[in-house]
Amino acid sequence: MKISVVGSGGWGTALALLLLENGHEVTLWSYAEEESRILCETRENPMLKGVALPAGLGLTTDLSCVRGCKIVVLATPSFAVRSTAHRVAPLLDAETVLVSVSKGIEKETSGTLTQAIQAEVGAEHPVVALSGPSHAEEVGRGVPTAVVSASEDQGAAELVQDVFMSPRFRVYASDDTVGVELAAALKNVIALCAGCCDGMGCGDNTKAALMTRGLTEIARLGVAMGGRKETFAGLAGVGDLIVTCTSMHSRNRRCGILIGKGTPPEQAVKEIGAVVEGYYAAANAKALADKMGVEMPIAAAAYEVLYHGKDPHAVLTELMTREKKHEIEDSWV
Numbered sequence: 001m002k003i004s005v006v007g008s009g010g011w012g013t014a015l016a017l018l019l020l021e022n023g024h025e026v027t028l029w030s031y032a033e034e035e036s037r038i039l040c041e042t043r044e045n046p047m048l049k050g051v052a053l054p055a056g057l058g059l060t061t062d063l064s065c066v067r068g069c070k071i072v073v074l075a076t077p078s079f080a081v082r083s084t085a086h087r088v089a090p091l092l093d094a095e096t097v098l099v100s101v102s103k104g105i106e107k108e109t110s111g112t113l114t115q116a117i118q119a120e121v122g123a124e125h126p127v128v129a130l131s132g133p134s135h136a137e138e139v140g141r142g143v144p145t146a147v148v149s150a151s152e153d154q155g156a157a158e159l160v161q162d163v164f165m166s167p168r169f170r171v172y173a174s175d176d177t178v179g180v181e182l183a184a185a186l187k188n189v190i191a192l193c194a195g196c197c198d199g200m201g202c203g204d205n206t207k208a209a210l211m212t213r214g215l216t217e218i219a220r221l222g223v224a225m226g227g228r229k230e231t232f233a234g235l236a237g238v239g240d241l242i243v244t245c246t247s248m249h250s251r252n253r254r255c256g257i258l259i260g261k262g263t264p265p266e267q268a269v270k271e272i273g274a275v276v277e278g279y280y281a282a283a284n285a286k287a288l289a290d291k292m293g294v295e296m297p298i299a300a301a302a303y304e305v306l307y308h309g310k311d312p313h314a315v316l317t318e319l320m321t322r323e324k325k326h327e328i329e330d331s332w333v
């Protein structure tokens with residue numbers, strides 16, 4: 001099958017290699033001429049050191065590579081998803097399926113990324129979100145990984161499942177696009193907080209509490225927005241949360257560690273040198289929680305640290321000394 005991957009960062013490249021290995025005809029599109037030149041000359045992506053790009057992988061900066069493709073994978077940072085979909089839209093064949101693999105919430109609309117793509121490409125193109133615990137560095141090396149292919153369109157979700165499935169990349173299909181995408185975007189906020197705890201020298205207890213309560217509030221917002229509760233206990237939910245909060249591959253966690261050690265947030269984001277989606281998602285989470293009237297104390301605390309320079313130590317004390325609660329909200333009712 002002819003497939004284009006639009007966005008040649010670490011994730012787009014790892015997925016392009018996986019699709020190539022699965023026997024598809026794959027072209028990887030780069031946003032920047034310089035990025036494409038490096039890929040062509042070295043046959044390696046600096047984000048995936050030691051992983052060779054085989055001669056069979058097409059490399060281009062010409063977006064017309066999407067013409068004639070049955071599937072187009074969008075793998076840009078979340079802020080560029082709508083503009084990229086807008087550029088791609090007039091070049092698509094009828095019924096081309098779009099796959100969003102970015103993790104974020106659109107800043108301007110507070111909508112999901114598949115909603116932004118759908119608005120740009122039109123209703124005739126099914127849109128799928130592919131998400132789960134999946135570091136590019138590991139998928140690029142063929143480390144066994146499992147993810148979710150989510151769409152309201154069952155045929156499209158299952159097509160994407162078939163196309164990506166391999167003995168080292170297992171794909172589950174889901175109809176809960178909203179839940180999968182919100183889980184993917186919001187866990188990055190919790191990963192930033194987890195890194196922050198590590199940077200401040202907190203222990204395993206603190207991180208476990210943060211992850212558990214973080215998932216609770218992610219699910220609270222997700223369900224309020226139409227997602228299914230079970231999705232948050234699945235690969236795109238707790239699965240991705242575990243991997244992002246515990247791994248040094250996670251740039252969100254690494255950014256949080258710098259902040260926890262005292263680096264100002266904006267400088268920490270710059271030092272990471274690649275997109276830190278959790279930084280932007282924290283602002284989206286705050287806006288969405290306010291709009292939906294959903295309580296998200298950890299996301300609100302992250303927002304204060306990231307955007308108002310509040311001291312993470314003070315924020316941690318405030319979180320620990322909030323009014324007492326029942327763990328399960330409807331206990332004894």
Ligand SMILES: NC(=O)c1ccc[n+]([C@@H]2O[C@H](COP(=O)([O-])OP(=O)(O)OC[C@H]3O[C@@H](n4cnc5c(N)ncnc54)[C@H](O)[C@@H]3O)[C@@H](O)[C@H]2O)c1
Pocket residue numbers: 007008009010011012030031032035047075076077078080084101102103104134135136137274275277
């Ligand atoms: N890296 C991972 O392990 C991983 C795993 C799953 C999901 N994701 C998600 O995939 C998305 C991309 O992540 P990545 O790791 O590949 O990022 P990256 O920082 O490695 O690369 C980002 C790519 O986007 C391109 N880009 C920058 N500005 C652009 C613009 N205005 N228009 C179009 N393209 C532009 C860059 O040239 C670069 O190729 C993110 O949303 C991320 O959360 C990443």
